[in-house]
Amino acid sequence: MQNIYEEILKNMPNSEVKQNELMSKHTSFRIGGPADIWIRVKDIDELIYIVNYANKNNLELSIVGNGSNTLVKDKGIRGITISPCFENIDIKWEGDIAIVNAGSGVKLPVLANELLKNEIEGFEFASGIPGSVGGAVRMNAGAYGGEMKQIVESVTFINEEGNLITVRNEDINFSYRYSRFKEKKEIIVNVKFKLSKGNAKEIKEKMDDLNGKRIEKQPLNMPSGGSTFKRGNGFITSQIIDEAGLKGYKIGGAQVSEKHAGFIVNTGNATAEDVLNLVDYVIKVVYEKYGKIIEPEIEVIGE
Ligand SMILES: Cc1cc2nc3c(=O)[nH]c(=O)nc-3n(C[C@H](O)[C@H](O)[C@H](O)COP(=O)(O)OP(=O)(O)OC[C@H]3O[C@@H](n4cnc5c(N)ncnc54)[C@H](O)[C@@H]3O)c2cc1C
Incomplete structure (x- = not known):
C-alpha cells in the first residue's frame, strides 16, 4: 500500500x-x-x-x-x-424560485443556515440532519414530512467509469430512504435544489421548532448513526422496540438508547461488532414477540 x-x-x-x-x-x-x-x-x-x-x-x-x-x-x-469535500453553495433566482447548487460535501445544517440568510424556504426539515448533501441524496434523507425527493431538481455525479453525468429528479428513483445511488458506486458531486422565496422569521421559527423536537426526543449527546432502523410497515419501530422491553439493553458498549428506542448509541467504548450484535438481537426479539420484521437503516462498510 x-x-x-x-x-x-x-x-x-x-x-x-x-x-x-x-x-x-x-x-x-x-x-x-x-x-x-x-x-x-x-x-x-x-x-x-x-x-x-x-x-x-x-x-x-x-x-x-x-x-x-x-x-x-x-x-x-x-x-x-x-x-x-465539494463545499460550494451558489444561489440564483428565477422570480420567486431559488435555484440552489450545493457541493456534495456541504453539511445540511450549513446549507440550511445559508438558505435562511437568503430567505429561502423549503429546506427547514433537513436543517437538523447531520449529513452531507451527497449522503442525504443517496439516502433520500428526510424528517418531519420532508425528504430530499421533494426538493432535488438534478444531481451531478461521477459514474463507475469515471464520467461526469447529470440526472434529473425523475431518473433518481427516489423512495423511502432509497435512491438509484444505492445500486451503483456513483459519486455525487453536486446537487441542484429548487426552493422558493420565504420569510426569514418564519423559516427560523420552523427550524427552531423542529430542532427543539429533536433535542427533546433524540439522544443527541451520545454518538450514534441516527435512527438505527427503518420506519415499520404499519407500526412505529421505536415504539415496538420499547414495548419489547429493550430500551437500555446493552451488548458491550452498544446500547438501545434509554431516550429513544429507535437509536442504538455508543456508550463510550462500543465496537462495530457490539452494534451489529445488538442490531441482530433487537431484530430477533421483536420478531419473536410480535412477528414484525424490522430492518436496519444504517449503512455498514468495511471488514
Ligand atoms: C443524530 C442523528 C440524527 C439523524 N437524523 C436523521 C433524520 O432525521 N433523517 C434522516 O434521513 N437521517 C437522519 N440521520 C442519518 C444521516 O444523518 C442521514 O442519512 C444523512 O443524510 C447521511 O449523510 P452522510 O453524509 O453523513 O452520509 P454517510 O453516513 O457518510 O454515508 C451514507 C451513505 O451515502 C453514501 N455517500 C455519502 N456521500 C456520498 C456521495 N457524495 N456520493 C455518493 N454516495 C455518498 C455512503 O457511501 C453511504 O453509503 C441522523 C443521524 C444522526 C447521527
Whole structure:
C-alpha cells in the first residue's frame, strides 16, 4: 500500500490523502477501524483520477460523506475510501424560485443556515440532519414530512467509469430512504435544489421548532448513526422496540438508547461488532414477540 499511497499523494495535490486513517474519527458513531487510504477529495479532476486509478488497479473504492449514517467495521476498510469535500453553495433566482447548487460535501445544517440568510424556504426539515448533501441524496434523507425527493431538481455525479453525468429528479428513483445511488458506486458531486422565496422569521421559527423536537426526543449527546432502523410497515419501530422491553439493553458498549428506542448509541467504548450484535438481537426479539420484521437503516462498510 505504501507505493500506492505515494503515487496517489503525488497525483492529488489539492486533496487530503492519509494512510491508515481511523474511521472512528469520521463517523458519528465514533466507531470504525482504519481505512488503508483515506482521501478528502476537493477537486473534480482529482476525483475522476482516483476513480480511474482504482478501476485500473482493481482497488475497492468506498465513499463516506459526513459518516452520520455509517457503521464502519472494526478491522476497517481495504482499498481507497473517499470523502467528497465539494463545499460550494451558489444561489440564483428565477422570480420567486431559488435555484440552489450545493457541493456534495456541504453539511445540511450549513446549507440550511445559508438558505435562511437568503430567505429561502423549503429546506427547514433537513436543517437538523447531520449529513452531507451527497449522503442525504443517496439516502433520500428526510424528517418531519420532508425528504430530499421533494426538493432535488438534478444531481451531478461521477459514474463507475469515471464520467461526469447529470440526472434529473425523475431518473433518481427516489423512495423511502432509497435512491438509484444505492445500486451503483456513483459519486455525487453536486446537487441542484429548487426552493422558493420565504420569510426569514418564519423559516427560523420552523427550524427552531423542529430542532427543539429533536433535542427533546433524540439522544443527541451520545454518538450514534441516527435512527438505527427503518420506519415499520404499519407500526412505529421505536415504539415496538420499547414495548419489547429493550430500551437500555446493552451488548458491550452498544446500547438501545434509554431516550429513544429507535437509536442504538455508543456508550463510550462500543465496537462495530457490539452494534451489529445488538442490531441482530433487537431484530430477533421483536420478531419473536410480535412477528414484525424490522430492518436496519444504517449503512455498514468495511471488514
Ligand atoms: C443524530 C442523528 C440524527 C439523524 N437524523 C436523521 C433524520 O432525521 N433523517 C434522516 O434521513 N437521517 C437522519 N440521520 C442519518 C444521516 O444523518 C442521514 O442519512 C444523512 O443524510 C447521511 O449523510 P452522510 O453524509 O453523513 O452520509 P454517510 O453516513 O457518510 O454515508 C451514507 C451513505 O451515502 C453514501 N455517500 C455519502 N456521500 C456520498 C456521495 N457524495 N456520493 C455518493 N454516495 C455518498 C455512503 O457511501 C453511504 O453509503 C441522523 C443521524 C444522526 C447521527
